[in-house]
Amino acid sequence: MVEELHRLLGAAGVPGPYVLVGHSFGGLLVRLYAARYPQEVAGLVLVDSAHEQQHRRAPAEIRELAPQFEEQARQQFEGLKALIVSGSLDPAMLPVPPQLPATAAETFRALVASGPKHVETLLAEQQAVQVIHAELAAAAITSLGDLPLIVLSHGQPMPMPGLAPEVNQANEQLWQELQAELAALSSRGRLVVAEGSGHYIQLERPQLVIDAISEVVAAGRTSQDRMPSR
Numbered sequence: 639m640v641e642e643l644h645r646l647l648g649a650a651g652v653p654g655p656y657v658l659v660g661h662s663f664g665g666l667l668v669r670l671y672a673a674r675y676p677q678e679v680a681g682l683v684l685v686d687s688a689h690e691q692q693h694r695r696a697p698a699e700i701r702e703l704a705p706q707f708e709e710q711a712r713q714q715f716e717g718l719k720a721l722i723v724s725g726s727l728d729p730a731m732l733p734v735p736p737q738l739p740a741t742a743a744e745t746f747r748a749l750v751a752s753g754p755k756h757v758e759t760l761l762a763e764q765q766a767v768q769v770i771h772a773e774l775a776a777a778a779i780t781s782l783g784d785l786p787l788i789v790l791s792h793g794q795p796m797p798m799p800g801l802a803p804e805v806n807q808a809n810e811q812l813w814q815e816l817q818a819e820l821a822a823l824s825s826r827g828r829l830v831v832a833e834g835s836g837h838y839i840q841l842e843r844p845q846l847v848i849d850a851i852s853e854v855v856a857a858g859r860t861s862q863d864r865m866p867s868r
Contacts (some may be wrong), residue, residue: 640671644678655680657786657855659847661840663688663763665820666774673779680858681786682824683850686837689816690774696812699805700798711764719757727751737841779823786857787824788850791817793833826857 647654655678660668665687672679693704721727729747738746750756791814797806814831821829830850835842 639667640674643667643671644675654678655858657681657683657851657858659683659685659851660687661685662837663767663770666690666770669779669782669820669823670774670777672782672785673777676783676785679785680861681854682782682788683847683854684787684789684817684820685839685847686790686792686832687817687820688771689820690771692813692816693768693771695816697805697808699801700809703801708764712761715757715761715764719754719761722751722754722757735838735841737838782824782827784825784861786854786861787821787827788854789817789821789827789829790839790846790850791829791831792836792839793831794836796836 647656657680658668658671660666660682662685665684666689668682668684669687672682693701696704718727729751732747732750734743734746795806795810797803798809801809818829821827830846832839832843832846835846840847
């Protein structure tokens, strides 16, 4: 996916350097992009980003249940795909975050219902999650130097159903620790906790994301201006 993004930007003629913004799983990809193509990246914004150590360091109870959660998700995606392929899916059945504007929600539902590609991609990503986390761990990205970096982390705990409160609390504490570790990758990294927001900060606290992007863009431009001419 990193290589596809690299080729896409080149083929589209989009000039760098880039400020890359990654939400959740996308946070892994933009960090790997920055590690592989440091001269092309002017800054990063990580929005409640996944971390390659989150599964390995999760509470034992969550690690034990992970295969069950993954299988449940796989079955749901397969069932959704069957409905789409058969043409029997009512787009109104598709859940969307309540903060999504009505026109965007309608477009999203129509696109998902139009063919199986979206769900097939979700299935492919789910099957590759462990491999991708392992690839990030193997890349050993221990520093991003002084790259402008803002890490946004959810401020509203998101307990997993069926788990004891102390397990959910330990997992939430781990998540915040991992977000702090991401911010520490750069000497110019900063962690911002999005109070009152869950995982989809871009929908629940959009201005916070907009402000973070604007700040990193400005910092990236300043850094580029300071670079010696060649």
